[in-house]
Amino acid sequence: MADILTPTLGESVSEATIAKWSKKVGDPVRKDEILVELETDKVSLEVVSPSDGSLAEIKFAEGDTVTPGAILGSVTEGAVAAKPADAAPAAKAEPAPAKPDAPAPGSANAGSAAYKAPAGDAALSPSVQRIVTENKLDPSAIAPTGPKGNITKGDALAAIGGAPAPTPAAAAPAASSAPRADHPREERVKMTRLRQTIARRLKESQNTAAQLTTFNEVDMTAVMALRNQYKDAFEKAHGVKLGFMSFFTKAVVAALKEIPAVNAEIDGSDIIYKNHYDIGVAVGTDKGLVVPVLRDADQLTLAGIEKGIGALGKAARDGDLTLDQLQGGTFTITNGGTYGSLMSTPILNAPQSGILGMHNIVQRPMAVDGQVVIRPMMYLALSYDHRIVDGKEAVTFLVRVKQLLEDPARALLDL
Known part of the structure; x- marks a missing residue:
């Protein structure tokens, strides 16, 4: 076995x-x-x-x-055999509780139609089993509140006084807090753990950081011309397509080096300045948004960045990301433009202090040297934690990114 x-x-x-x-x-x-x-x-x-x-x-x-x-x-x-015809179902079976195990009339569980006596230690989760064992509790005397009649950790803690026991009012919540009735043409689906975590972390980020967003716009003419000129030779030489993310990543890293507060985080009453540039790249999947991290982006070439982002994106969509690939980012880039977004205010990926939002490239009339010309324009949005990043630093950072994208030669010449 x-x-x-x-x-x-x-x-x-x-x-x-x-x-x-x-x-x-x-x-x-x-x-x-x-x-x-x-x-x-x-x-x-x-x-x-x-x-x-x-x-x-x-x-x-x-x-x-x-x-x-x-x-x-x-x-x-043993050797793999054919499946028996009378195989048991996948869900764990709970034997019907014997009458001696039924709750006594005066016990806390008496009169509970949802109560099911635990089927031995195997019916308890490890955390609940630990609490029951350490405090010598009788599982049959604990009122279960789990969705399947199981004993939760809160139930066990309440039994030893570690958490307040539910009051009669809590047992019968007001109609306003109860789940609303489902409409015949509606479907109720339990949120996945990933979706619950996304919701919780985004709300925690809003509640914790002093978030503010500053905007600018970038003329993509130079980057698009450079990309169109070398995309075929680039793909032939490196085996990967030349996209816009590599240019944005290079520009972001250069700006982070000049404005280190955007690459820092707050830890209690301290500020941690990070001398490494691990860039998170937001990727939308069928299960929700994930942000895998491109390590040491400052040491990568354009080809290295494109390969790294491509591999992370594929792993995210295939569900093959490891925990290490999702931790330790210092700054995040999110590209809503791939879905047609014109402008947005991205939410910080805590505990980071900055996130750059890219958007759709739109042909717009612009005044250049006194004349109106049509240019491919993109709005940029930098959301930042105002507790650590001043407005001047945020605007300077975004202007620097704009300069490096509108004149890519600056990055090559360190200007």
Whole structure:
């Protein structure tokens, strides 16, 4: 018998949710075959079979929360056999509680139609099991409030006085706070852990930082001409297409070196100035927005930047990003122009103090040397944390990016 273990989830990630089991109890499995998909706050992880054999046990159902090292189930080792006709369902089965285990009439659980006695220790998540064991609690005396009649960590803490027990008023919330009734033509879908994390982090960013956005516009004529002139030779020489992101990344890095506050973060009462330039690139996926990080962008050529961003984008769309690729960015670039956005105010990717928003390139009439000419123009938006970045620094940073894009030779000559 081989255990299926929850892998290490990465720095600052303490738990994951069971997103989907690919096999049912009794199904034949092969070594390294995907058995279950876990969803963390940052990425999805696939857990594979430790050996050939058949899936003998599933300890956590879809939607349950697990911690690193938790045993998700087990595989009976041996030759891969055909699936038995009477295989058990994938979801963990909870045996009907025997009458002696039913709550006493005077207990906290009495009269609760949703109550189900825990099916032994396996029915408790690792965090709940730890609280129950350390405090010598009786699981049958704890009123469960979980969505599947399971005991949550809050329930266990409430049982020992670590959290306030729900009051009768809390048990019957006002109609205004209750979920509204669904319309026949509507569909209610539970938010994924990733989407919940995106929502929480964006709101935390708004609540924490003193966010302000400054705008400018850039004439893309020079960059577009340079790109059109060398794109074929560039692709032939480097095996990757020449896009606009490499020019923007180069310009951003040069501006960050001149205005270090935009590349810093606040830690308590300290300011941490970062002498490395790890640029986050926002990527939209079918599961939500992720921001993989291009490491040491200041040391990369245009070709290196294009290859790096291309690889990160592909990994994001395929769901293959690692936790390391999502951590440690110092500044973020987001390109709403790929979707047709004309202007926006991007939200900071905490704890960073700056984010640059690129937008759609639009042909507009511009006054140049006293004459009206048509030029390809793009609006730029820099959102910044006003607690650490002054308005003068923010405007200077954005003007510097504009100068380097409108005259790319400046970057080559360090001007």
